Amino acid sequence: MSTSIIGFPRIGENRELKRATEKYWKKEIDQKELKETADQLKLKNWQKQADAGLSWISVGDFSFFDNLLDLANLLNIIPKRYQDLNQDALDTYFAQARGYQDDQASVKALPLKKWFNTNYHYLVPEIDDQTDIKVVGQQLFDDLDLAFQHHDQVKASLIGPYTLLKLAHFTGQKQAADFIQPVVAAYQEIFKRLNQYDLAWLQIDEPALVFDLSSADRERFIGLYKDILDQDHEFKVNLQTYFGDVRDIYSELLDLPFDGIGLDFIEGKETKRLVSEIGFPDDKVLFAGVVNGKNIWRNHYQSTLDLLKDLPVKDNLVISTSASLLHVPYNVDNEVDLDPTVKQHLSFAYQKLAELKDLYSLYHGQQSELAQSNQALFENIQHPADPAVTKRVADLTDQDFIRLPDRAEREVVQKQHFQLPELPTTTIGSFPQTKDVRQNRSRYRKGEISKAEYDQFIKDKIKRIIRWQEEAGFDVLVHGEYERNDMVEYFGENLEGFVFTKKAWVQSYGSRAVKPPIIWGDVSRKHPISVAASTYAQSLTDKPVKGMLTGPVTIFNWSFPREDISPKQSVTQIALAIQDEVLDLEEHGIHIIQIDEAALREKLPLRKTDWFSDYLDWAVPAFKLVHSQVQPTTQIHTHMCYSEFNDIIPAIDGLDADVISFEASRSDLSIIDELKANNFQTEVGPGVYDIHSPRIPTQAEIHGIIGKILAKLPVDKVWVNPDCGLKTRAEDEVFTSLENLVAAARQTRAELPRSKNYDPVSAL
Numbered sequence: 001m002s003t004s005i006i007g008f009p010r011i012g013e014n015r016e017l018k019r020a021t022e023k024y025w026k027k028e029i030d031q032k033e034l035k036e037t038a039d040q041l042k043l044k045n046w047q048k049q050a051d052a053g054l055s056w057i058s059v060g061d062f063s064f065f066d067n068l069l070d071l072a073n074l075l076n077i078i079p080k081r082y083q084d085l086n087q088d089a090l091d092t093y094f095a096q097a098r099g100y101q102d103d104q105a106s107v108k109a110l111p112l113k114k115w116f117n118t119n120y121h122y123l124v125p126e127i128d129d130q131t132d133i134k135v136v137g138q139q140l141f142d143d144l145d146l147a148f149q150h151h152d153q154v155k156a157s158l159i160g161p162y163t164l165l166k167l168a169h170f171t172g173q174k175q176a177a178d179f180i181q182p183v184v185a186a187y188q189e190i191f192k193r194l195n196q197y198d199l200a201w202l203q204i205d206e207p208a209l210v211f212d213l214s215s216a217d218r219e220r221f222i223g224l225y226k227d228i229l230d231q232d233h234e235f236k237v238n239l240q241t242y243f244g245d246v247r248d249i250y251s252e253l254l255d256l257p258f259d260g261i262g263l264d265f266i267e268g269k270e271t272k273r274l275v276s277e278i279g280f281p282d283d284k285v286l287f288a289g290v291v292n293g294k295n296i297w298r299n300h301y302q303s304t305l306d307l308l309k310d311l312p313v314k315d316n317l318v319i320s321t322s323a324s325l326l327h328v329p330y331n332v333d334n335e336v337d338l339d340p341t342v343k344q345h346l347s348f349a350y351q352k353l354a355e356l357k358d359l360y361s362l363y364h365g366q367q368s369e370l371a372q373s374n375q376a377l378f379e380n381i382q383h384p385a386d387p388a389v390t391k392r393v394a395d396l397t398d399q400d401f402i403r404l405p406d407r408a409e410r411e412v413v414q415k416q417h418f419q420l421p422e423l424p425t426t427t428i429g430s431f432p433q434t435k436d437v438r439q440n441r442s443r444y445r446k447g448e449i450s451k452a453e454y455d456q457f458i459k460d461k462i463k464r465i466i467r468w469q470e471e472a473g474f475d476v477l478v479h480g481e482y483e484r485n486d487m488v489e490y491f492g493e494n495l496e497g498f499v500f501t502k503k504a505w506v507q508s509y510g511s512r513a514v515k516p517p518i519i520w521g522d523v524s525r526k527h528p529i530s531v532a533a534s535t536y537a538q539s540l541t542d543k544p545v546k547g548m549l550t551g552p553v554t555i556f557n558w559s560f561p562r563e564d565i566s567p568k569q570s571v572t573q574i575a576l577a578i579q580d581e582v583l584d585l586e587e588h589g590i591h592i593i594q595i596d597e598a599a600l601r602e603k604l605p606l607r608k609t610d611w612f613s614d615y616l617d618w619a620v621p622a623f624k625l626v627h628s629q630v631q632p633t634t635q636i637h638t639h640m641c642y643s644e645f646n647d648i649i650p651a652i653d654g655l656d657a658d659v660i661s662f663e664a665s666r667s668d669l670s671i672i673d674e675l676k677a678n679n680f681q682t683e684v685g686p687g688v689y690d691i692h693s694p695r696i697p698t699q700a701e702i703h704g705i706i707g708k709i710l711a712k713l714p715v716d717k718v719w720v721n722p723d724c725g726l727k728t729r730a731e732d733e734v735f736t737s738l739e740n741l742v743a744a745a746r747q748t749r750a751e752l753p754r755s756k757n758y759d760p761v762s763a764l
């Protein structure tokens with residue numbers, strides 16, 4: 001029996017990797033220095049794992065940006081436009097991740113998508129008819145060389161071929177089925193290369209097995225692995241799954257010659273049933289994912305032990321995490337300011353390593369005092385309760401969730417009321433958080449400047465950006481969100497019920513990390529949050545200023561939720577708090593209010609059968625509750641950071657917002673066809689400028705995208721906007737891009753046939 005993890009965070013306990021990578025991008029350090037920083041982080045992680053008594057250290061989970069992009073580059077899945085840049089391997093890799101622009105070349109980045117039901121993003125591998133799949137990458141082998149210099153018990157990990165083919169985007173005639181042979185050959189080649197190491201285990205990650213599988217999916221999986229596992233290998237192979245259970249293929253997995261199978265006992269609703277009813281073969285090792293890889297709460301030892309002892313596996317058992325620890329912060333001990341009554345209940349990556357060790361001891365009947373102190377923790381947990389909040393939730397009736405009059409009627413009233421030109425231009429909310437903005441915030445937090453000075457600085461920023469937007473010719477303005485760093489953190493800090501960390505960063509994509517707040521008690525709004533900033537901005541201009549809020553589902557999904565009440569209860573509490581803010585904004589003269597639901601799609605269950613019952617049935621009403629009480633002339637916008645809602649378009653329309661903006665510029669515009677097919681009623685602003693890349697789109701390019709949108713959607717339904725907030729970008733690139741955006745919208749307007757909404761004056 002042993003202990004193991006699926007993977008470890010890599011951004012660095014103090015975000016060292018983020019800092020080094022961003023310096024490298026700005027050419028402030030060279031590749032050698034970047035790689036040295038990376039190697040130091042790997043060595044530190046491995047040492048931690050070894051010290052914690054894990055049976056093997058984990059190699060292959062490190063990445064400069066994303067593991068799926070690593071795999072694509074290992075296998076030469078690098079679109080020609082990036083190869084043609086003639087850069088070295090790492091720069092070609094970053095070009096795919098971030099886009100590339102110089103005097104001669106300009107290429108967009110690969111699309112970024114959420115990794116299963118997490119807030120981590122992967123880059124979508126792109127395979128065309130010319131893609132020549134073969135092993136060309138070196139990083140995995142370099143990492144193994146480094147690891148074996150210091151350790152001898154090593155597990156390597158790699159994303160598997162099935163998940164690769166499931167998530168890849170095929171742009172030519174050839175489809176996944178046409179690439180089976182070269183993919184199998186490439187994995188066999190990897191096996192051969194790995195044979196040169198004294199590797200204990202190869203962990204092949206196949207999270208795509210937790211989706212609903214068809215019989216064709218099953219056949220593909222079995223076909224791939226029959227051949228790959230045929231290749232001689234001296235290490236053992238663990239087929240690792242996570243984010244759910246493998247009910248559609250469990251028996252088949254047992255029949256394949258894997259040496260180990262990794263199952264998720266936390267999110268896998270059926271995992272326990274599968275193992276106990278169907279059994280588990282004596283000649284395989286079960287990697288039991290029992291320590292939660294996604295939450296931040298302490299493991300309840302007795303329940304975990306009960307579960308482990310019930311399993312029909314004894315010696316061949318590995319106590320493991322349910323997912324890679326990539327999704328949790330590093331170390332609770334770094335939270336020196338956190339209330340100890342809260343802190344004692346928390347467990348981050350380092351603590352989870354210790355929990356694995358404790359569980360191992362307890363399983364073997366040692367150190368039973370560990371179980372007692374653990375039990376005491378759970379008995380004494382006290383989440384702050386607010387009876388008024390509980391009552392308000394309990395008193396809600398169906399009417400509270402319905403906005404009247406219906407949207408079609410509101411649309412007419414609002415067009416009349418706002419008199420916006422066709423194709424109104426707006427942004428998603430935030431403007432670049434320049435150095436002075438971050439400095440001002442940090443000086444205020446350190447007490448170096450007064451609240452009055454801090455507020456004045458923000459006001460000056462708002463004034464400047466209102467003027468800039470007026471000059472640039474935007475139709476609906478924003479105040480710029482200079483007072484917020486992370487939006488969820490900002491709302492959390494201003495609501496009752498949340499607690500905060502200082503260093504609990506979790507990687508979101510590439511060098512970006514977020515610090516999710518922790519929902520600890522009942523949630524309510526005790527004072528106005530955004531009203532001062534929005535009304536100040538509105539006082540400076542005759543154009544409408546859009547109020548900017550974060551929606552309840554996103555606040556919930558981007559926080560670490562409490563687990564003692566249901567998600568529905570938590571999210572309804574948050575919805576009521578945000579409703580208070582919406583009504584306050586409206587009362588103070590803000591008549592366009594955006595309620596961001598950037599993360600609504602993220603927690604959509606991976607299996608269709610669970611979509612409504614486990615999620616949409618409470619998530620959609622929560623959003624509706626937030627805006628159900630506003631006047632017909634108040635226009636409610638929402639924003640989503642993706643366009644993968646093809647399957648839930650009716651649910652998105654069912655949010656009953658007046659306008660929605662979403663990401664579309666990196667991906668193709670096929671979502672528009674789907675909107676049309678579903679008779680989508682909400683007005684839409686598909687992003688026409690990809691803000692996840694430093695690249696500046698030209699007016700012609702944006703004009704082309706607007707043209708494509710208008711070929712499919714009626715002009716009176718379309719808005720023109722970037723695809724997300726601009727806070728992470730640099731001002732010069734943003735300003736030029738936005739000027740091009742407004743110019744493109746105006747150019748399109750001028751080309752439109754005259755219509756009754758068309759105002760030639762403001763179109764000039």
Ligand code: GLN
Nearest residue numbers: 428429430596598725726
């Ligand atoms: N209003 C937010 C912003 O502009 C939205 C951010 C997001 O969708 N992630 O920053």
Ligand code: ZN
Nearest residue numbers: 640641724725
């Ligand atoms: Zn967004």
